[in-house]
Amino acid sequence: MARRWRPEAGCGPRGALVLLALALCAPGARGRALEWYSAVVSTEYRDPRTNQTVWSVAESGRFGDSSPKEGAQGLVGVPRAADHDPEGCSPDTRFFVPPPGGGGTAPWVALVARGGCNFKDKVLVAARQNASAVVVYNEERHGNLTASMSHAGTGSIVVIMVSYPKGKEILDLVQKGISVKMTIEVGTRHVQEFISGQSVVFVAIAFITMMIISLAWLIFYYIQRFLYTGSQFGSQGIDVEAENCAVCIENFKVKDVIRILPCKHIFHRICIDPWLLDHRTCPMCKLDVIKALGYWGELEDGQEMPVPELASGSVVAADLSIAVQEDDRSDGSNSPLSSTNEPVAQCGTRFKEDSGENTALLETGRSDLQHGGPVS
Incomplete structure:
Protein backbone atom coordinates (compact mmCIF):
# COMPACT_ATOMS: atom_id res chain seq x y z
CA MET A 1 0.00 0.00 0.00
CA ALA A 2 1.16 3.50 -0.71
CA ARG A 3 2.15 5.44 2.37
CA ARG A 4 1.65 9.13 2.60
CA TRP A 5 4.01 11.22 4.61
CA ARG A 6 2.48 12.20 7.89
CA PRO A 7 4.05 14.46 10.55
CA GLU A 8 5.01 12.89 13.84
CA ALA A 9 2.40 13.18 16.55
CA GLY A 10 4.72 15.06 18.90
CA CYS A 11 5.69 17.73 16.36
CA GLY A 12 3.90 20.69 14.89
CA PRO A 13 1.78 23.38 16.50
CA ARG A 14 0.23 20.93 18.93
CA GLY A 15 3.66 19.93 20.23
CA ALA A 16 4.65 23.59 20.41
CA LEU A 17 1.59 24.37 22.52
CA VAL A 18 2.52 21.54 24.84
CA LEU A 19 5.99 23.05 25.13
CA LEU A 20 4.55 26.44 26.04
CA ALA A 21 2.22 24.88 28.61
CA LEU A 22 5.18 23.10 30.21
CA ALA A 23 7.08 26.37 30.29
CA LEU A 24 4.24 28.17 32.06
CA CYS A 25 3.79 25.33 34.54
CA ALA A 26 7.49 24.90 35.24
CA PRO A 27 8.69 25.57 38.80
CA GLY A 28 9.34 29.26 39.27
CA ALA A 29 7.44 30.30 36.13
CA ARG A 30 4.76 31.95 38.21
CA GLY A 31 7.24 33.65 40.46
CA PHE A 194 3.45 38.21 40.50
CA ILE A 195 5.89 36.91 37.91
CA SER A 196 9.54 37.50 38.63
CA GLY A 197 11.89 38.92 36.04
CA GLN A 198 13.64 35.59 35.66
CA SER A 199 10.31 33.89 35.01
CA VAL A 200 9.43 36.48 32.35
CA VAL A 201 12.69 35.73 30.53
CA PHE A 202 12.05 32.00 30.80
CA VAL A 203 8.53 32.27 29.37
CA ALA A 204 9.74 34.60 26.60
CA ILE A 205 12.43 32.12 25.57
CA ALA A 206 9.88 29.30 25.62
CA PHE A 207 7.51 31.33 23.45
CA ILE A 208 10.22 32.16 20.92
CA THR A 209 11.26 28.51 20.83
CA MET A 210 7.65 27.51 20.22
CA MET A 211 7.40 29.93 17.30
CA ILE A 212 10.64 28.66 15.76
CA ILE A 213 9.52 25.03 16.08
CA SER A 214 6.12 25.85 14.57
CA LEU A 215 7.69 27.69 11.64
CA ALA A 216 10.18 24.88 10.99
CA TRP A 217 7.40 22.31 11.18
CA LEU A 218 5.24 24.22 8.68
CA ILE A 219 8.14 24.61 6.24
CA PHE A 220 9.03 20.91 6.53
CA TYR A 221 5.37 19.90 6.14
CA TYR A 222 4.77 21.91 2.98
CA ILE A 223 8.07 20.79 1.41
CA GLN A 224 7.10 17.18 1.99
CA ARG A 225 3.62 17.81 0.65
CA PHE A 226 5.04 19.49 -2.46
CA LEU A 227 7.41 16.60 -3.09
CA TYR A 228 4.64 14.07 -2.59
CA THR A 229 2.30 15.92 -4.95
CA GLY A 230 5.06 16.15 -7.56
CA SER A 231 5.72 12.44 -7.35
CA GLN A 232 2.03 11.77 -7.82
CA PHE A 233 1.88 13.93 -10.95
CA GLY A 234 5.05 12.30 -12.28
CA SER A 235 3.76 8.77 -11.92
CA GLN A 236 2.13 6.80 -14.72
CA GLY A 237 -1.06 6.44 -12.85
CA ILE A 238 -0.15 2.91 -11.86
CA ASP A 239 -2.56 1.44 -9.36
CA VAL A 240 -0.11 1.62 -6.50
CA GLU A 241 -2.69 0.07 -4.25
CA ALA A 242 -2.33 -3.25 -6.14
CA GLU A 243 -0.17 -5.72 -4.28
CA ASN A 244 -1.12 -8.88 -6.15
CA CYS A 245 -2.35 -10.10 -9.49
CA ALA A 246 -6.14 -10.29 -9.61
CA VAL A 247 -5.99 -13.45 -11.76
CA CYS A 248 -3.67 -15.71 -9.79
CA ILE A 249 -3.98 -13.83 -6.47
CA GLU A 250 -0.19 -14.00 -6.10
CA ASN A 251 1.82 -11.08 -4.85
CA PHE A 252 4.06 -9.32 -7.34
CA LYS A 253 7.71 -10.25 -6.94
CA VAL A 254 10.99 -8.96 -8.20
CA LYS A 255 11.60 -9.79 -11.89
CA ASP A 256 7.92 -10.54 -12.50
CA VAL A 257 6.80 -9.62 -16.04
CA ILE A 258 3.58 -7.65 -15.85
CA ARG A 259 1.07 -6.10 -18.22
CA ILE A 260 -0.40 -2.68 -17.48
CA LEU A 261 -3.73 -2.28 -19.27
CA PRO A 262 -5.05 1.12 -20.40
CA CYS A 263 -7.29 1.16 -17.33
CA LYS A 264 -4.05 0.97 -15.27
CA HIS A 265 -4.83 -2.44 -13.77
CA ILE A 266 -1.76 -4.62 -13.39
CA PHE A 267 -1.52 -8.39 -13.98
CA HIS A 268 1.12 -11.04 -14.52
CA ARG A 269 1.78 -11.36 -18.25
CA ILE A 270 1.34 -15.12 -18.25
CA CYS A 271 -1.96 -14.71 -16.38
CA ILE A 272 -3.62 -11.97 -18.43
CA ASP A 273 -2.50 -12.97 -21.94
CA PRO A 274 -4.80 -16.01 -22.27
CA TRP A 275 -7.71 -13.97 -20.96
CA LEU A 276 -7.08 -11.13 -23.40
CA LEU A 277 -6.84 -13.55 -26.32
CA ASP A 278 -10.30 -14.85 -25.48
CA HIS A 279 -12.11 -11.82 -24.09
CA ARG A 280 -10.06 -8.69 -24.94
CA THR A 281 -11.49 -6.95 -21.86
CA CYS A 282 -10.02 -6.19 -18.47
CA PRO A 283 -11.18 -8.88 -16.03
CA MET A 284 -11.61 -6.29 -13.29
CA CYS A 285 -13.35 -3.28 -14.87
CA LYS A 286 -14.48 -4.91 -18.17
CA LEU A 287 -12.80 -2.19 -20.23
CA ASP A 288 -12.54 -3.12 -23.91
CA VAL A 289 -8.78 -2.99 -24.32
CA ILE A 290 -8.85 -2.96 -28.14
CA LYS A 291 -11.33 -0.08 -28.29
CA ALA A 292 -9.44 1.80 -25.61
CA LEU A 293 -6.32 1.59 -27.74
CA GLY A 294 -8.13 2.52 -30.98
CA TYR A 295 -7.82 -0.82 -32.82
CA TRP A 296 -11.07 -1.89 -34.48
CA GLY A 297 -10.39 -4.01 -37.57
CA GLU A 298 -9.40 -7.64 -37.66
CA LEU A 299 -5.69 -8.20 -37.98
CA GLU A 300 -4.47 -9.57 -41.28
CA ASP A 301 -2.50 -12.83 -41.26
CA GLY A 302 1.15 -12.25 -40.71
CA GLN A 303 0.61 -8.51 -40.15
CA GLU A 304 2.64 -6.90 -37.48
CA MET A 305 0.75 -4.81 -35.01
CA PRO A 306 2.50 -1.61 -34.00
CA VAL A 307 2.96 -0.86 -30.39
CA PRO A 308 0.83 2.13 -29.31
CA GLU A 309 2.48 4.96 -27.55
CA LEU A 310 2.35 4.83 -23.80
CA ALA A 311 0.47 7.40 -21.86
CA SER A 312 2.61 10.10 -20.39
CA GLY A 313 4.22 8.82 -17.23
CA SER A 314 7.14 7.07 -15.70
CA VAL A 315 6.47 3.40 -16.56
CA VAL A 316 8.97 2.16 -19.13
CA ALA A 317 7.55 -0.76 -21.13
CA ALA A 318 9.59 -3.19 -23.17
CA ASP A 319 9.18 -3.17 -26.97
CA LEU A 320 6.18 -5.25 -27.94
CA SER A 321 5.54 -6.72 -31.40
CA ILE A 322 2.80 -9.24 -32.08
CA ALA A 323 2.63 -11.49 -35.19
CA VAL A 324 -0.15 -13.89 -36.07
CA GLN A 325 0.59 -16.81 -38.45
CA GLU A 326 -2.07 -18.02 -40.82
CA ASP A 327 -3.54 -21.23 -39.53
CA ASP A 328 -6.65 -23.27 -39.75
CA ARG A 329 -9.13 -21.48 -37.49
CA SER A 330 -10.68 -24.73 -36.44
CA ASP A 331 -7.56 -26.46 -35.25
CA GLY A 332 -5.36 -25.66 -32.31
CA SER A 333 -2.60 -23.69 -34.05
CA ASN A 334 -0.06 -21.78 -32.07
CA SER A 335 -0.32 -17.99 -31.82
CA PRO A 336 3.03 -16.83 -30.51
CA LEU A 337 3.00 -13.52 -28.69
CA SER A 338 6.40 -11.96 -28.52
CA SER A 339 6.94 -9.66 -25.60
CA THR A 340 10.37 -8.97 -24.22
CA ASN A 341 11.65 -12.06 -26.15
CA GLU A 342 9.69 -14.50 -23.98
CA PRO A 343 7.16 -17.10 -25.18
CA VAL A 344 3.53 -16.74 -24.25
CA ALA A 345 0.77 -19.28 -23.56
CA GLN A 346 -0.64 -21.27 -26.46
CA CYS A 347 -4.17 -20.50 -27.53
CA GLY A 348 -6.61 -22.69 -29.55
CA THR A 349 -8.39 -19.79 -31.26
CA ARG A 350 -7.39 -17.17 -33.71
CA PHE A 351 -5.94 -14.04 -32.14
CA LYS A 352 -8.24 -11.15 -32.94
CA GLU A 353 -7.64 -7.47 -32.36
CA ASP A 354 -4.88 -8.02 -29.78
CA SER A 355 -4.43 -4.98 -27.66
CA GLY A 356 -1.29 -2.96 -27.46
CA GLU A 357 -1.28 -3.06 -23.67
CA ASN A 358 1.89 -2.20 -21.85
CA THR A 359 4.23 -4.96 -20.81
CA ALA A 360 6.80 -4.23 -18.16
CA LEU A 361 9.43 -6.19 -16.27
CA LEU A 362 9.47 -5.59 -12.55
CA GLU A 363 13.03 -4.62 -11.75
CA THR A 364 12.20 -3.47 -8.23
CA GLY A 365 10.17 -4.89 -5.40
CA ARG A 366 6.66 -4.15 -4.35
CA SER A 367 7.84 -1.13 -2.46
CA ASP A 368 8.34 0.71 -5.78
CA LEU A 369 4.69 0.22 -6.56
CA GLN A 370 3.77 1.35 -3.09
CA HIS A 371 5.65 4.60 -3.48
CA GLY A 372 4.39 5.37 -6.97
CA GLY A 373 7.88 5.24 -8.44
CA PRO A 374 8.73 4.28 -12.02
CA VAL A 375 8.81 0.62 -13.04
CA SER A 376 11.60 -0.27 -15.47
Whole structure:
Protein backbone atom coordinates (compact mmCIF):
# COMPACT_ATOMS: atom_id res chain seq x y z
CA MET A 1 0.00 0.00 0.00
CA ALA A 2 1.16 3.50 -0.71
CA ARG A 3 2.15 5.44 2.37
CA ARG A 4 1.65 9.13 2.60
CA TRP A 5 4.01 11.22 4.61
CA ARG A 6 2.48 12.20 7.89
CA PRO A 7 4.05 14.46 10.55
CA GLU A 8 5.01 12.89 13.84
CA ALA A 9 2.40 13.18 16.55
CA GLY A 10 4.72 15.06 18.90
CA CYS A 11 5.69 17.73 16.36
CA GLY A 12 3.90 20.69 14.89
CA PRO A 13 1.78 23.38 16.50
CA ARG A 14 0.23 20.93 18.93
CA GLY A 15 3.66 19.93 20.23
CA ALA A 16 4.65 23.59 20.41
CA LEU A 17 1.59 24.37 22.52
CA VAL A 18 2.52 21.54 24.84
CA LEU A 19 5.99 23.05 25.13
CA LEU A 20 4.55 26.44 26.04
CA ALA A 21 2.22 24.88 28.61
CA LEU A 22 5.18 23.10 30.21
CA ALA A 23 7.08 26.37 30.29
CA LEU A 24 4.24 28.17 32.06
CA CYS A 25 3.79 25.33 34.54
CA ALA A 26 7.49 24.90 35.24
CA PRO A 27 8.69 25.57 38.80
CA GLY A 28 9.34 29.26 39.27
CA ALA A 29 7.44 30.30 36.13
CA ARG A 30 4.76 31.95 38.21
CA GLY A 31 7.24 33.65 40.46
CA ARG A 32 6.30 33.75 44.13
CA ALA A 33 3.22 34.81 46.03
CA LEU A 34 3.62 38.12 47.91
CA GLU A 35 1.77 38.07 51.22
CA TRP A 36 1.40 41.23 53.22
CA TYR A 37 -0.78 42.68 55.96
CA SER A 38 -2.32 46.09 56.22
CA ALA A 39 -2.15 48.00 59.50
CA VAL A 40 -4.97 49.84 61.25
CA VAL A 41 -3.51 53.10 62.55
CA SER A 42 -5.33 55.04 65.28
CA THR A 43 -4.20 58.47 66.52
CA GLU A 44 -5.42 60.48 69.46
CA TYR A 45 -4.41 63.97 70.60
CA ARG A 46 -5.86 67.02 72.35
CA ASP A 47 -6.31 70.12 70.25
CA PRO A 48 -4.83 73.03 72.24
CA ARG A 49 -7.16 75.58 70.60
CA THR A 50 -10.42 73.83 71.42
CA ASN A 51 -9.16 71.61 74.25
CA GLN A 52 -11.00 68.74 72.60
CA THR A 53 -9.68 65.29 71.92
CA VAL A 54 -9.26 64.50 68.24
CA TRP A 55 -9.38 60.85 67.40
CA SER A 56 -9.00 59.15 64.00
CA VAL A 57 -8.63 55.58 62.76
CA ALA A 58 -7.91 54.20 59.31
CA GLU A 59 -6.51 51.07 57.75
CA SER A 60 -3.82 53.15 56.11
CA GLY A 61 -0.61 51.37 57.10
CA ARG A 62 1.32 48.36 55.82
CA PHE A 63 3.45 46.00 57.89
CA GLY A 64 7.05 45.50 56.89
CA ASP A 65 8.13 42.14 55.44
CA SER A 66 10.13 41.13 58.53
CA SER A 67 7.90 42.79 61.12
CA PRO A 68 5.93 40.67 63.57
CA LYS A 69 2.24 40.90 62.74
CA GLU A 70 1.05 42.22 66.08
CA GLY A 71 -0.17 45.42 67.65
CA ALA A 72 1.84 48.20 69.35
CA GLN A 73 1.15 51.60 70.86
CA GLY A 74 2.89 54.61 72.35
CA LEU A 75 3.44 58.34 72.06
CA VAL A 76 4.87 59.45 68.76
CA GLY A 77 8.47 60.68 68.72
CA VAL A 78 10.26 62.32 65.79
CA PRO A 79 13.95 63.11 65.10
CA ARG A 80 14.97 66.45 66.61
CA ALA A 81 15.07 69.27 64.09
CA ALA A 82 18.52 70.27 65.35
CA ASP A 83 19.96 66.98 64.15
CA HIS A 84 18.77 67.65 60.59
CA ASP A 85 18.06 63.94 60.14
CA PRO A 86 14.32 63.43 59.50
CA GLU A 87 15.06 59.95 58.04
CA GLY A 88 16.58 58.78 61.36
CA CYS A 89 19.61 57.19 59.70
CA SER A 90 22.43 58.48 61.91
CA PRO A 91 23.32 56.34 64.94
CA ASP A 92 23.44 59.59 66.97
CA THR A 93 19.94 60.71 66.02
CA ARG A 94 17.89 61.87 69.04
CA PHE A 95 14.12 61.69 69.12
CA PHE A 96 11.76 64.30 70.53
CA VAL A 97 8.67 62.95 72.35
CA PRO A 98 6.36 65.69 73.68
CA PRO A 99 5.22 65.35 77.30
CA PRO A 100 3.78 63.57 79.10
CA GLY A 101 5.72 60.74 77.38
CA GLY A 102 9.15 62.35 77.24
CA GLY A 103 11.08 60.15 79.56
CA GLY A 104 10.93 57.14 81.77
CA THR A 105 9.98 53.78 80.42
CA ALA A 106 6.72 54.82 78.78
CA PRO A 107 6.43 53.17 75.33
CA TRP A 108 6.89 55.41 72.34
CA VAL A 109 6.70 55.06 68.55
CA ALA A 110 9.39 56.46 66.23
CA LEU A 111 8.14 58.36 63.16
CA VAL A 112 10.79 58.73 60.43
CA ALA A 113 10.80 59.64 56.74
CA ARG A 114 11.61 57.22 53.98
CA GLY A 115 15.00 57.58 52.28
CA GLY A 116 18.52 58.45 53.36
CA CYS A 117 19.39 54.83 54.22
CA ASN A 118 17.85 51.39 54.10
CA PHE A 119 14.92 50.38 56.26
CA LYS A 120 17.01 48.12 58.48
CA ASP A 121 19.29 51.01 59.57
CA LYS A 122 16.29 53.19 60.44
CA VAL A 123 14.69 50.47 62.55
CA LEU A 124 17.91 49.63 64.42
CA VAL A 125 18.55 53.28 65.29
CA ALA A 126 15.08 53.60 66.84
CA ALA A 127 15.25 50.16 68.48
CA ARG A 128 18.47 51.11 70.31
CA GLN A 129 16.51 53.94 71.92
CA ASN A 130 13.78 51.54 73.12
CA ALA A 131 11.09 52.44 70.61
CA SER A 132 8.18 49.99 70.71
CA ALA A 133 7.49 50.46 66.99
CA VAL A 134 8.83 52.30 63.97
CA VAL A 135 6.53 54.11 61.55
CA VAL A 136 8.03 55.10 58.19
CA TYR A 137 6.07 57.58 56.10
CA ASN A 138 6.43 57.40 52.33
CA GLU A 139 7.94 60.01 50.03
CA GLU A 140 5.79 62.89 48.81
CA ARG A 141 5.94 61.79 45.16
CA HIS A 142 4.11 58.54 46.03
CA GLY A 143 1.08 60.33 47.42
CA ASN A 144 -1.22 58.05 49.41
CA LEU A 145 0.59 54.86 48.42
CA THR A 146 2.55 52.54 50.65
CA ALA A 147 5.19 50.00 49.67
CA SER A 148 6.75 46.80 50.93
CA MET A 149 9.78 47.11 53.20
CA SER A 150 12.62 44.62 53.54
CA HIS A 151 14.37 44.91 56.90
CA ALA A 152 15.54 41.42 57.89
CA GLY A 153 17.49 41.25 61.12
CA THR A 154 15.59 43.87 63.09
CA GLY A 155 14.24 41.52 65.74
CA SER A 156 10.75 41.70 67.21
CA ILE A 157 10.12 45.42 66.81
CA VAL A 158 6.92 46.31 64.91
CA VAL A 159 7.55 48.18 61.65
CA ILE A 160 4.87 49.72 59.42
CA MET A 161 4.70 52.23 56.57
CA VAL A 162 2.08 54.96 56.21
CA SER A 163 1.38 57.37 53.36
CA TYR A 164 3.09 60.73 53.08
CA PRO A 165 -0.02 62.83 53.93
CA LYS A 166 -0.67 60.77 57.08
CA GLY A 167 2.93 60.89 58.21
CA LYS A 168 3.26 64.64 57.51
CA GLU A 169 0.09 65.33 59.50
CA ILE A 170 1.43 63.55 62.59
CA LEU A 171 4.89 65.07 62.14
CA ASP A 172 3.51 68.63 62.15
CA LEU A 173 1.56 67.97 65.35
CA VAL A 174 4.56 66.52 67.19
CA GLN A 175 6.88 69.35 66.05
CA LYS A 176 4.37 71.81 67.55
CA GLY A 177 4.75 70.02 70.88
CA ILE A 178 1.39 68.25 70.76
CA SER A 179 1.44 64.78 72.29
CA VAL A 180 0.04 62.22 69.85
CA LYS A 181 -0.79 58.72 70.96
CA MET A 182 -0.65 56.08 68.21
CA THR A 183 -2.10 52.59 68.29
CA ILE A 184 -1.18 50.00 65.66
CA GLU A 185 -3.35 46.93 65.02
CA VAL A 186 -3.18 44.13 62.49
CA GLY A 187 -5.43 44.68 59.48
CA THR A 188 -6.30 42.60 56.44
CA ARG A 189 -4.17 39.83 54.98
CA HIS A 190 -3.39 40.33 51.28
CA VAL A 191 -1.97 37.79 48.80
CA GLN A 192 -0.60 39.09 45.52
CA GLU A 193 0.94 36.80 42.91
CA PHE A 194 3.45 38.21 40.50
CA ILE A 195 5.89 36.91 37.91
CA SER A 196 9.54 37.50 38.63
CA GLY A 197 11.89 38.92 36.04
CA GLN A 198 13.64 35.59 35.66
CA SER A 199 10.31 33.89 35.01
CA VAL A 200 9.43 36.48 32.35
CA VAL A 201 12.69 35.73 30.53
CA PHE A 202 12.05 32.00 30.80
CA VAL A 203 8.53 32.27 29.37
CA ALA A 204 9.74 34.60 26.60
CA ILE A 205 12.43 32.12 25.57
CA ALA A 206 9.88 29.30 25.62
CA PHE A 207 7.51 31.33 23.45
CA ILE A 208 10.22 32.16 20.92
CA THR A 209 11.26 28.51 20.83
CA MET A 210 7.65 27.51 20.22
CA MET A 211 7.40 29.93 17.30
CA ILE A 212 10.64 28.66 15.76
CA ILE A 213 9.52 25.03 16.08
CA SER A 214 6.12 25.85 14.57
CA LEU A 215 7.69 27.69 11.64
CA ALA A 216 10.18 24.88 10.99
CA TRP A 217 7.40 22.31 11.18
CA LEU A 218 5.24 24.22 8.68
CA ILE A 219 8.14 24.61 6.24
CA PHE A 220 9.03 20.91 6.53
CA TYR A 221 5.37 19.90 6.14
CA TYR A 222 4.77 21.91 2.98
CA ILE A 223 8.07 20.79 1.41
CA GLN A 224 7.10 17.18 1.99
CA ARG A 225 3.62 17.81 0.65
CA PHE A 226 5.04 19.49 -2.46
CA LEU A 227 7.41 16.60 -3.09
CA TYR A 228 4.64 14.07 -2.59
CA THR A 229 2.30 15.92 -4.95
CA GLY A 230 5.06 16.15 -7.56
CA SER A 231 5.72 12.44 -7.35
CA GLN A 232 2.03 11.77 -7.82
CA PHE A 233 1.88 13.93 -10.95
CA GLY A 234 5.05 12.30 -12.28
CA SER A 235 3.76 8.77 -11.92
CA GLN A 236 2.13 6.80 -14.72
CA GLY A 237 -1.06 6.44 -12.85
CA ILE A 238 -0.15 2.91 -11.86
CA ASP A 239 -2.56 1.44 -9.36
CA VAL A 240 -0.11 1.62 -6.50
CA GLU A 241 -2.69 0.07 -4.25
CA ALA A 242 -2.33 -3.25 -6.14
CA GLU A 243 -0.17 -5.72 -4.28
CA ASN A 244 -1.12 -8.88 -6.15
CA CYS A 245 -2.35 -10.10 -9.49
CA ALA A 246 -6.14 -10.29 -9.61
CA VAL A 247 -5.99 -13.45 -11.76
CA CYS A 248 -3.67 -15.71 -9.79
CA ILE A 249 -3.98 -13.83 -6.47
CA GLU A 250 -0.19 -14.00 -6.10
CA ASN A 251 1.82 -11.08 -4.85
CA PHE A 252 4.06 -9.32 -7.34
CA LYS A 253 7.71 -10.25 -6.94
CA VAL A 254 10.99 -8.96 -8.20
CA LYS A 255 11.60 -9.79 -11.89
CA ASP A 256 7.92 -10.54 -12.50
CA VAL A 257 6.80 -9.62 -16.04
CA ILE A 258 3.58 -7.65 -15.85
CA ARG A 259 1.07 -6.10 -18.22
CA ILE A 260 -0.40 -2.68 -17.48
CA LEU A 261 -3.73 -2.28 -19.27
CA PRO A 262 -5.05 1.12 -20.40
CA CYS A 263 -7.29 1.16 -17.33
CA LYS A 264 -4.05 0.97 -15.27
CA HIS A 265 -4.83 -2.44 -13.77
CA ILE A 266 -1.76 -4.62 -13.39
CA PHE A 267 -1.52 -8.39 -13.98
CA HIS A 268 1.12 -11.04 -14.52
CA ARG A 269 1.78 -11.36 -18.25
CA ILE A 270 1.34 -15.12 -18.25
CA CYS A 271 -1.96 -14.71 -16.38
CA ILE A 272 -3.62 -11.97 -18.43
CA ASP A 273 -2.50 -12.97 -21.94
CA PRO A 274 -4.80 -16.01 -22.27
CA TRP A 275 -7.71 -13.97 -20.96
CA LEU A 276 -7.08 -11.13 -23.40
CA LEU A 277 -6.84 -13.55 -26.32
CA ASP A 278 -10.30 -14.85 -25.48
CA HIS A 279 -12.11 -11.82 -24.09
CA ARG A 280 -10.06 -8.69 -24.94
CA THR A 281 -11.49 -6.95 -21.86
CA CYS A 282 -10.02 -6.19 -18.47
CA PRO A 283 -11.18 -8.88 -16.03
CA MET A 284 -11.61 -6.29 -13.29
CA CYS A 285 -13.35 -3.28 -14.87
CA LYS A 286 -14.48 -4.91 -18.17
CA LEU A 287 -12.80 -2.19 -20.23
CA ASP A 288 -12.54 -3.12 -23.91
CA VAL A 289 -8.78 -2.99 -24.32
CA ILE A 290 -8.85 -2.96 -28.14
CA LYS A 291 -11.33 -0.08 -28.29
CA ALA A 292 -9.44 1.80 -25.61
CA LEU A 293 -6.32 1.59 -27.74
CA GLY A 294 -8.13 2.52 -30.98
CA TYR A 295 -7.82 -0.82 -32.82
CA TRP A 296 -11.07 -1.89 -34.48
CA GLY A 297 -10.39 -4.01 -37.57
CA GLU A 298 -9.40 -7.64 -37.66
CA LEU A 299 -5.69 -8.20 -37.98
CA GLU A 300 -4.47 -9.57 -41.28
CA ASP A 301 -2.50 -12.83 -41.26
CA GLY A 302 1.15 -12.25 -40.71
CA GLN A 303 0.61 -8.51 -40.15
CA GLU A 304 2.64 -6.90 -37.48
CA MET A 305 0.75 -4.81 -35.01
CA PRO A 306 2.50 -1.61 -34.00
CA VAL A 307 2.96 -0.86 -30.39
CA PRO A 308 0.83 2.13 -29.31
CA GLU A 309 2.48 4.96 -27.55
CA LEU A 310 2.35 4.83 -23.80
CA ALA A 311 0.47 7.40 -21.86
CA SER A 312 2.61 10.10 -20.39
CA GLY A 313 4.22 8.82 -17.23
CA SER A 314 7.14 7.07 -15.70
CA VAL A 315 6.47 3.40 -16.56
CA VAL A 316 8.97 2.16 -19.13
CA ALA A 317 7.55 -0.76 -21.13
CA ALA A 318 9.59 -3.19 -23.17
CA ASP A 319 9.18 -3.17 -26.97
CA LEU A 320 6.18 -5.25 -27.94
CA SER A 321 5.54 -6.72 -31.40
CA ILE A 322 2.80 -9.24 -32.08
CA ALA A 323 2.63 -11.49 -35.19
CA VAL A 324 -0.15 -13.89 -36.07
CA GLN A 325 0.59 -16.81 -38.45
CA GLU A 326 -2.07 -18.02 -40.82
CA ASP A 327 -3.54 -21.23 -39.53
CA ASP A 328 -6.65 -23.27 -39.75
CA ARG A 329 -9.13 -21.48 -37.49
CA SER A 330 -10.68 -24.73 -36.44
CA ASP A 331 -7.56 -26.46 -35.25
CA GLY A 332 -5.36 -25.66 -32.31
CA SER A 333 -2.60 -23.69 -34.05
CA ASN A 334 -0.06 -21.78 -32.07
CA SER A 335 -0.32 -17.99 -31.82
CA PRO A 336 3.03 -16.83 -30.51
CA LEU A 337 3.00 -13.52 -28.69
CA SER A 338 6.40 -11.96 -28.52
CA SER A 339 6.94 -9.66 -25.60
CA THR A 340 10.37 -8.97 -24.22
CA ASN A 341 11.65 -12.06 -26.15
CA GLU A 342 9.69 -14.50 -23.98
CA PRO A 343 7.16 -17.10 -25.18
CA VAL A 344 3.53 -16.74 -24.25
CA ALA A 345 0.77 -19.28 -23.56
CA GLN A 346 -0.64 -21.27 -26.46
CA CYS A 347 -4.17 -20.50 -27.53
CA GLY A 348 -6.61 -22.69 -29.55
CA THR A 349 -8.39 -19.79 -31.26
CA ARG A 350 -7.39 -17.17 -33.71
CA PHE A 351 -5.94 -14.04 -32.14
CA LYS A 352 -8.24 -11.15 -32.94
CA GLU A 353 -7.64 -7.47 -32.36
CA ASP A 354 -4.88 -8.02 -29.78
CA SER A 355 -4.43 -4.98 -27.66
CA GLY A 356 -1.29 -2.96 -27.46
CA GLU A 357 -1.28 -3.06 -23.67
CA ASN A 358 1.89 -2.20 -21.85
CA THR A 359 4.23 -4.96 -20.81
CA ALA A 360 6.80 -4.23 -18.16
CA LEU A 361 9.43 -6.19 -16.27
CA LEU A 362 9.47 -5.59 -12.55
CA GLU A 363 13.03 -4.62 -11.75
CA THR A 364 12.20 -3.47 -8.23
CA GLY A 365 10.17 -4.89 -5.40
CA ARG A 366 6.66 -4.15 -4.35
CA SER A 367 7.84 -1.13 -2.46
CA ASP A 368 8.34 0.71 -5.78
CA LEU A 369 4.69 0.22 -6.56
CA GLN A 370 3.77 1.35 -3.09
CA HIS A 371 5.65 4.60 -3.48
CA GLY A 372 4.39 5.37 -6.97
CA GLY A 373 7.88 5.24 -8.44
CA PRO A 374 8.73 4.28 -12.02
CA VAL A 375 8.81 0.62 -13.04
CA SER A 376 11.60 -0.27 -15.47
